[in-house]
Amino acid sequence: MRENKKLEEIITPSLESMGYDLVRLLFQEADGDNRTLQVMVERKDRAPMSVDHCAEISSVLSALLDVEDPIDGRYCLEVSSAGIDRPLIKFADYDRFKGFMAKVETKTLMDGRKRFKGKIVQADEKDNIVVMEEENGQVRIPFDDIAKAKLVLTDDLIDSYLKKSV
16 A cells, blocks of 8 residues: 555656546556556546547656656556546545446445445535435445445436536
């Protein structure tokens, strides 16, 4: 986790100066030399990204990481767009995507389960996310207890993406 924070500190200024926001940085270590640094980004203007955008970012970050050399040994750099059904990482993401469907998985059991799916209703001042499930009604989930979450691809989300409103 500490390594990810250091990597974020290195790459974020370059991304921001290029007009991108860092969505998620994930360093995965597999067996042997199969290590991958995944950098997920989105444009600051929230317009769609192309393969050319990812290639440009990859080129800049590759050069930057070669100079800074924060990772020992070999690894593969992957740069990708957050996409339409993007992960929800920051607390502000939940407020930004209020009204859209999301899948949320918690670290601990809540009412005997860890998986929730519903419309994001609120990201409140007490650091809770409120999701409206079809069968169970409103569920209040502490942000710190979220293991992972992502938007669900729906017609509403696609329409919003095409209108560039989120």
